[in-house]
Amino acid sequence: MQKSRFTEEQIVAILHESDAGIGTGELCRKHGIGKNTFYKWKAKYGGMQLNEVKRAKQLEEENAQLRRLVAQQALDIQSLKAVLEKKW
Numbered sequence: 001m002q003k004s005r006f007t008e009e010q011i012v013a014i015l016h017e018s019d020a021g022i023g024t025g026e027l028c029r030k031h032g033i034g035k036n037t038f039y040k041w042k043a044k045y046g047g048m049q050l051n052e053v054k055r056a057k058q059l060e061e062e063n064a065q066l067r068r069l070v071a072q073q074a075l076d077i078q079s080l081k082a083v084l085e086k087k088w
Contacts, residue, residue, distance in 0.1 A: 006033075008053045011041050018042070 006014070018027055018038075028038055045053055 006031075008045070008057065009050055011045055012048065012050050012053055014038075015042060015045055 004011075014027065014031055014033075018024065022030075024035060024038060028035055048056070
């Protein structure tokens with residue numbers, strides 16, 4: 001996945017500018033982003049404050065770590081079952 005050139009702080013600031021009344025087209029030209037990008041950001045970060053965005057990112061990272069842990073445990077269980085099923 002390509003890393004965004006905008007940080008969460010900048011994205012939230014741009015969305016707050018939009019809430020302040022600046023038009024979408026003008027805002028996109030000013031910051032050099034596409035309208036699709038703006039609407040994706042609005043869907044993801046719309047109405048959030050900076051601390052909420054940081055907390056959501058932290059939770060996503062924690063969730064990914066837990067998913068990897070569960071997947072590793074499932075592989076371990078599967079390999080142990082395979083060993084136990086063998087006839088010596």
